[in-house]
Amino acid sequence: MSEQTFRTIMMKSIDNVAVTLQDVPPKTVVIVNFPKDIPLRITIKEQISFGHKFAVRPIKKGDEILKYGEIIGKATRDIEEGEHVHVHNLEGIRGRGDKVEK
């Protein structure tokens, strides 16, 4: 387990994802600070690159994913705390012409 402190950012306390500001190796414990809230200790499950997101709490398939306190999409499968959240498990809801019945 790494002792190094990794910088992360969470925009709003209702968000279920945070952004890492450094490349984080797997099995690292990161601290997510949100003003006025108790810091969250999250164990990162997999390699997460600079600027990418990870779940700060478990997210169920179909749940809305929140960043900036707003909806950025929904989970296409269950996501565990500390898991990378990106196009493989998050899909946008808007502009989805592919979902319109032909």
Add this chain to the structure above:
Amino acid sequence: MTKLKNNEGEFLGYRRPDGKVGVRNHVLILPTITCATQTAQRITELVQGTVTFIHQHGCAQVGVDYEQTFRTYVGLGKNPNVFGVIVLGLGCEAHQARSVAAEIAKCGKPVQSISIQDHGGTLSTIAEGAKAAAKLVQEASTQMKEWCNFSELIIGTECGGSDACSGLSANPAVGSVSDMIVELGGTSILAETTELIGAEHLLAKRAANDQVAKRVYEVIHAMENRSIQMGVDIRTGNPSPGNIAGGLSSLEEKSLGAANKSGKSILNELINYAEEPKEKGLVWMDTPGHDIEQLTGMVAGGAQVVLFTTGRGTPTGSPIAPVIKISTNTSMFEKMGDNMDLNAGTIIEGKETVEEVGKRILREIGLVSSGKLTKAEILKQHDFGIWRIGPTF
């Protein structure tokens, strides 16, 4: 050496006959038709102080699409950064050089139209155009600059090649400058309707009145419907592969970061592509997310300076308006120093606050407006693209 003076809230600009102020003194060779772009290029090669652009428009366009292209040409000619214009046509095209010239002339600046067919071919047109341009350039060079107020500026804001830092560093910093410009009585243009899909409710809440709020939803739905009618996931084009590599997962996520460029000001007006704002303060121009089409639309709307944030890095520039490139992260700023003017990555590193970077950008606007060249200008990055809204016939 004595350096360019930076007076708080002021810059040295060129007063135009209609009272507006330019931050550059270009002579624009404006080809209204793709067939005249090569001739226009030759003229700019011969005469220093002239600018032009390459494009593929000006013929076989009808209806609203014709009008939008026409409005763009006229707006670029009227942009206060332009001292005078030579409108170059072929002769038989839909977008007639003389009609474009007549519209531009209404703002009082020197305008002349030349057509290749009337002047007996390419070489005679180059000679005629170069002679006219040389005269205009010399006239322009005698104009004294004067101290002008930031309230006379229209600042275009734009993000391109975004990454996950865009919404955390450079976009909020541009948002804070946008608020400062509005506070100083100037105008700030927010654009890229596509990249506001998912953030429209936040902007509608800040609308000056119900009519503006209604227009916010109208332009968003119109843009979203275009992808729905095509039966495609908008993510196949936006966010782009580079955005996704940078950590952005959906259009909504990109939009929420992009909306930060508008700061916290009240949204006073929603204008059409390439339309001049009637209101001061924060204005939204309906444009696509395409960097160059958006840039061209804002400059045609009268923007004298453009702020462009980027995470992946881009060389984008305009033939008419200086574009100040702001990096969202320090590693790209260092890697693409040729193209970057300012770095907002210091926010990510905790070295500067959003407001501190905002103030740094504001000072740069003052210097650039007084004549400091941006990287894109030095590299002659003269990008141009019109948002076409109809097929070619």
